[in-house]
Structure formats: C-alpha cells, structure tokens
Amino acid sequence: SQSNNSTMMKVQKKQPTTTQVAPPKLIPLRPVIPKPSSITPNRPLVPPIIDRNNNSVTSLKPKISTTKNSSVIVLD
Structure with missing residues (x-):
C-alpha cells in the first residue's frame, strides 16, 4: 500500500503543477489581444x-x- 501512496502523491503533484502552469501561459496571450484597444x-x-x-x-x-x-x- 505504501508504494501505491508514493505513486499517487507523485501523480497528484504533477497534475497540479501542469494545470497551474497552463493558465499563466494562456493569460499572457490574452493581454496581447487588448493591444488593439489602443x-x-x-x-x-x-x-x-x-x-x-x-x-x-x-x-x-x-x-x-x-x-x-x-x-x-x-x-x-
């Protein structure tokens, strides 16, 4: 059961990081569109x-x- 826990922890850590990294990248691209406002x-x-x-x-x-x-x- 311990081995399963370790793998689960790793998977959980990997998923959150990817999800967090994805939003920041999308946000910077959006601000570029507002430029036309000027x-x-x-x-x-x-x-x-x-x-x-x-x-x-x-x-x-x-x-x-x-x-x-x-x-x-x-x-x-």
Whole structure:
C-alpha cells in the first residue's frame, strides 16, 4: 500500500503543477489581444474596413487590408 501512496502523491503533484502552469501561459496571450484597444482611435476613422476584414486586419493595417486582401496572409 505504501508504494501505491508514493505513486499517487507523485501523480497528484504533477497534475497540479501542469494545470497551474497552463493558465499563466494562456493569460499572457490574452493581454496581447487588448493591444488593439489602443488603436481604437483609428477604428472610427475607417469603420467600413473593419467590417470587411472582420476587425482582424484593421487592427494592424486597416488601409493595406482594404487595398489588398492578401495582406491578411502576411499578418498571419
């Protein structure tokens, strides 16, 4: 029974650590998305472009997105 306990403890320790490490990594990625909020000033200037490009390309380069749809690939 002792050997079982030791293995259980190890498994439990490994699981919590992985779960804790995963959330922190996801959180940093989310903050990066808010960045566009600073670009909000540009949004009002070109609202039609945002609708055409699903707000994805406009956040980075609204003018280029309208001229060339291929710009979406470049952003990716």
